[in-house]
Structure formats: structure tokens, C-alpha cells
Amino acid sequence: MTKTRYCLIAATALMVSACGSKNQVTSEAGSQTGAATELTVRIGHVAPITGDQGHLGKDNENGAQLAIDDLNTEGLVIGGRKIKLELMKEDDQHDPKQAPIVAQRFVDAQVAGVIGHLNSGTTIPASAIYNAAGIPQISPSATNPVYTSQGFKTAFRVIANDVAQGAALGKFVAESLKASKVAIIDDQSAYGKGLADEFEKAARANGVEIVAREAGDDKTTDFSSILTKIKGKHPDVVFYGGMDAQAGPLARQLKKLGIAARVIGGDGFQTPEFIKLAGDNAEGQYASQPGTPKDKMPGYTEFDAKYRAKYNLEIQNYAAFTYDAVMVMVAAMKKADSTEPAKYLPALASTDYNGVTGNIKFDARGDLLNGAVTVYQVKAGKWESVATIAAPSAIVQ
């Protein structure tokens, strides 16, 4: 039996090792050097920095850091004291199990507020911990409706949620693409499945037939079996609820299997990375993004230039939303003249801020008020906006 037992132990050990790996704490305890008048206020930022969504997480982190740097350069005085902001950076590896651990680390470090998480699957479990500790949380990118419907006073987001996004996409597929048959695939994450569910509802309501509903996971690269199943049902459009690292290969394999249907999806793959990964089948695919088109956002061009100058990188997705999230949080601190969570939280709830991504106001649940959704298409190797859909009403071309 030794051989058998050995294999079993081996397999188990490997499963366990898949879950845990490194995580550095970036707490710098002794950073309050000398100057008694200057107070260091820490704001937490968390996103997947390692793993296959690392490019998106780093993008968010860069956006937050840019805001912190801008605010520090400007010079902040709150409650009569000079304030130096510091970003405490954490990595949740888009793992719902890791998220509460990171959240607890922020609580223990007594951060003034948290910007994050990136994914809905991590934002939702972590939000309970921030709520219990009374620490305000602003997610720049978590779009699942559950996040703000838990009755937490501390939960906010600066991006339209998936009810809005799913509704807009359903309407777009029916009215603009004139599709009658749609196949839906998701990655079983809170975000991907949530968006796919909302899309399915909206598409059905608009008279579109859903011919297949399939799922991979957030690490799938081989969609050939799923797509073969779908091929026989002749969909006009394949909807994918998930991120770019999966949507790219999916688009490629669609072409290999000789399926002519267009791919459409949400903000998870409206990224330059998708265009690279989808290779010869990127052209013509659609994805939406909450907000007005980036080129019509009030401060986007300037922000884009600033980002490029600082990081020498292309913005992936939510950097501007993360930048705004930090700005909104600090604006509330200024308004309340305090960096204490309990004191500035009411000011945060009544935010009225004009940011890079547009005007930011929250409704009673912490959702972005009047969030629009824009649909983009890959044209000549670049995402171009093709339609903007305001939250409830008609399509604006």
C-alpha cells in the first residue's frame, strides 16, 4: 500500500499548497519620523497583485498611488494638522478565502479607509469585516449587486453595478446587434456569474433566446468542449461573464472551431490585454464598461497622460476609477475635517464629487447614482466606444 498512500498524500499536499503562498505585509511601523506636527494617515489598497489578474490589480494599485502622490504634493491639512497619506498595499490573489485575511490585516493596522477589492468575489466577503470595524470601503471595480445590498453603511463603489451593466448589454444585444440566439458562458466567480445572470434576465426580457448556459472557472484556458456543445445550437452571439485571461483564449478557440458568433461581455475583458490574447479573433468583439466612454470622461485624457508619464504603461482598466475612489475618500475627510472613520463616514455618504470618471454621488445603498454603461468594440486592434446606455432609458449612439 505504500505506493498508493504516497500518491494520495502527494495529491492532497499539492492541493493545499495551491491555496497558500506568500504575502508580504508592507506595514512600516516606524514611518512617522520626527515631525510631530505631521500625521501619517494610512489608506489600504487591495487587489490581486500576483496571479493571472496581476496586471489588473497592479493597474488599480498604480491608480491609487497616483492619487495619494497627487494629494501629498498638494499638501493636506485636516483637523489643523498636516497630513501625509500613505498607501498600505495588499494582495488578495482574487481569492475569496484570502480576502477576509487581508481585510483583517487592514483592520489591525487601523487604516483610515480601504480602496478595494478589485473582484466582486473578494469584495463581498471582506465587506463584512470592514463594516464590523466601521472602516469605510470604496471598491473601484466590484460590480456584483450583492456588495451594496447587505445593509452595510461602510460599503461604496464608484462604478455602475451589474444590474445596470447586464441590463445595458441585454438591450444592446437585442436592439443593436439584432441577435435572436445567445449562448452564455461564465467563470463561476461572483462577478462573472452575477453579470451573466443579470445579462440573461435582460436578454430574455428583450426577447432573445438563450440557447446554452455553460461555465468554466477563473483559470480555464480550454473552452473547446464547451464551444463544441454550443456550436450545434448556432448562436449569433456568445456572452462571456469573466476576465480577459479566459475571454482571450475563448475568442481564439471560437474561430478555430469555425463558429462565426461574436463575443460580448462586461468590463472584465474590456482591456488591451484581451486584444493581445484573442489574437486573430479579437477584431469585432464587444465588451462593456461602466461609465461614459473614456474619451468623454471629463479628466481622462489628462489622467491617461499622467499615468503613462509616471508608470510608462498602458492603463488596463480601472485605474481612473481607483484614482477617483481615493479622491472621494479624502474629499470626505476634508469635508468632515477628520480622518477618523466614524467622523468622515457621513460626509462620504453625501459625496458630490467631480472626478476623472465623471460626477460621483452615492445612493442610500452606496451604489453610484446615475451610472451609465458604454459598449466598446475592437476596431483595427483598439477598443472603440460604439454605444452608451444610460441607466434606465434608451440607447444613445
Add this chain to the structure above:
Amino acid sequence: MSELLQQILNGLVVGSMYALIALGYTMVYGILQIINFAHGEVMMIGAMVTISAINMLTAAGVELPGPLMLLAGLLIAAPVTMLLGFLIERVAYRPLRNAPRLAPLITAIGISILLQQVAVLIWKSNPRSFPDVVSQQPIEILGASITTVQIAIVVLALSIMAGLLLLVEKTRLGRAMRAVSMNQPVAALMGVNTNRVIAQTFVIGSALAAVAGVMWAANYGLANPTMGFTPGLKAFTAAVLGGIGNLGGAVLGGLLLGLIENLGTGYLVPSEYRDVFAFLVLVLVLVLRPSGLMGERVAERA
């Protein structure tokens, strides 16, 4: 009908990739009775190095027809993984050759995490797209599609298996390998340089991993530092299914696993249960027939 054929083709292609990786597992197991869990990561390094190599060649203005470019990338990647395999054996396994069997397993997992993190440092954690050097135009066969890369994968898996069988059965090195596999101390007494034979096995296995990595990346169009993990585990399952230590078994196990996965999710269960299938197979084989389909029943030594 064409859907069934397509699912079978899908299964054969994925299965051949599992088989390519499983051959590496099984060779090392056959000789040392240890499972080299870093094998999936060696495959990943092979894929990443190939991508960098092809990009560098293209940037340097080298123009070659697609398949030759792929081969050039592989010829750069294979020596890198071979060296890596040699080092892994030297650092992580040789010092533990007489240690309890769990010890090299732990170092294997350690090496695997180390390689992943080193790859993140070198190539960053976001997926790299594979350069479009080979045509991805599908070829139609009876209503089902397959690409040239996919055909190459199947052919490669079978011919590499045949090559390895020849190597093990017909050459001097192969005879030494079999001797070491049967009884290391006695083989050493008979004048076999066991350390060298084991190192050579690792080097050959790692070259196979590079081939698997390149074909995997070329087929799916991307590679990232964590790509080796799941295929590694699946290939391990395939090797166990076929009978670990048996070269023909590794290929049979790989092909079967690919077919089971694709036909299973195509017709039996919802597609989200795909991975459940692979590991269900692993559990069943371990419980019902631990020696695998083609493995010999070996009497347990005390």
C-alpha cells in the same frame, strides 16, 4: 455526428498534451519512484522561454516560416529546461535520495513554488500572448475542425512515446535506466553510474516538458507563470491512470483522460464539472487499481 467527432478530436488533442507531460512524470517515477511535482513548472518555463525567444528573434529581424520559427523557439527553450531539470535533480532530489519518501515530495513542491515566483519576477504575472507564427486556420474534417498545431500535438505525443520506448528498450542508456529502476545499489555494483543515469533521465524529461509547454502555449495562444499547475496535476492523473512508470501507459492515460473530460462534459455533466472528472478518475484508479491500467502488479517489499 460532427459534434461527437469534434468532441473526440478535442479530447485527443488535450489528451496528447497531457500525455506529453505525463511521459516526463512517468520517466522520473519509473527510475526513482518519486513524483517530480516541479514538472508542470518546467513545462511553464519552456513555454515562457519560447515566447521570449520568438519575440527576440522577430525583433532582431529574423524571418523564418512559422513552423521553423516555432522549432527555433523550442531549440532555445529545450536547453534551458534541460539545464533546469539537471539543477532540480542536483539540488532538490539527489541530497534526499536516501531520505524518507515524503522529503523529496516536499522539496518538489518547494521547487515548484520557487519556479512560479521566479517566473513572475522575470515575466510578470499577466498572461503572455503567444506570437502568431503558425496558422490557426482550422482544417475541416467531416464537419469537425482541427488546426495544424493540434495535429502536430497528437503526432508529437505518439512519436515521442515511440522514441522513448526505443531509447529504453534498445540503447545502452536505456538498459542502464532499467537497471537503476530495478535495483539501484545492485546496478551501481554492476558498474552503472547511477547518478549520471538519473541526471540524464531528468534532462530528457525536462526536454519533453519544454515540448509540451510550447505546444500548449501555441495551441491556446497564451502562457503565464501559473499555467503549469493544472496541466501538471492532470498529467499526473494521466500517468497514474495508465500505470505510473510505464511509458505506453502515460500516453494511454493521457489520451483516455482527455477523452473522458471532453465527452463527459460534452454529454454527461455540466461543463463546470470538468476538473472534477479528472480527479474522480484519480481517486477511482487509486482505490480500485493502484497500479494503473498498464502497470504491473508489483509485490510489496517489506
